[in-house]
Amino acid sequence: MSSFGAETGSAQASRLEDLNRETRRIRTTMEGATGTAESSDGLVEATVGVYGELVDLVLDARIYRMPDAEVLAEQIRTVINDAHSKAQDAVRTKLTDLFPMDLDGPEEFAFEPFLRMAGRSTEGGAR
Template sequence: MESLDRPDAAAMRAYADELRDMFRQIQDAGGELHAQARAVQVTERSRDGLVSVTVGPRGELVRLDLDPRIYRRPDARQLADTIVETAERAAAKARERIAEILEPVVPRAELDAHLDGDLETAMTQLAERMGGRR
């Protein structure tokens, strides 16, 4: 006895093949995108132009350059604040670049949740996508 609600085997097989092909495309693109993301470096200059900060893909400090003119104003607190503010701007730009690179395979909201360390939201979004709800 065959139910009218049950899809036929050929249609199910075709759908499974389509999903498999889509997964392979994502997997192939994912490796290249991951390599691009790992190579991200962003350099940002302070507003006064005396501090230059380069960060990597996770916002980690890669390089710090200080113009010798910083010694004309020996204010350690101001220099420290300038370095931190410049590094934060560079890290934000690196994060944005990572999101742009990975957006074809990871939805932006899900990636943002991962980057924010919000595992609960990331897993909820993934479960909704897997269930066909977006």
């Protein structure tokens, strides 16, 4: 028999409340997490959320002096990806007690399905 099954109702309720608190902490941490990166020449700056959403993009007016759109596009992609990595690193740092530090990229870092399931189970909602 599992230790969870052997617990009394009040012990189970206490564990569920602890899980609910941790779930809220994770959500709060992830909702506010952003990362900001800047290009080496300082012409492009991006702020990105932990799920990759672009929060802010600042383009210095001097970019118009550079007629190569492909170079500019690559520079923007690089800055956005760097900012996304920084946002994920910020969350990893804040949640080191819950998640392993060897997560390797966005596909392993997408905790949203876990948070939805955990939220439902602690709030008593249906699947």
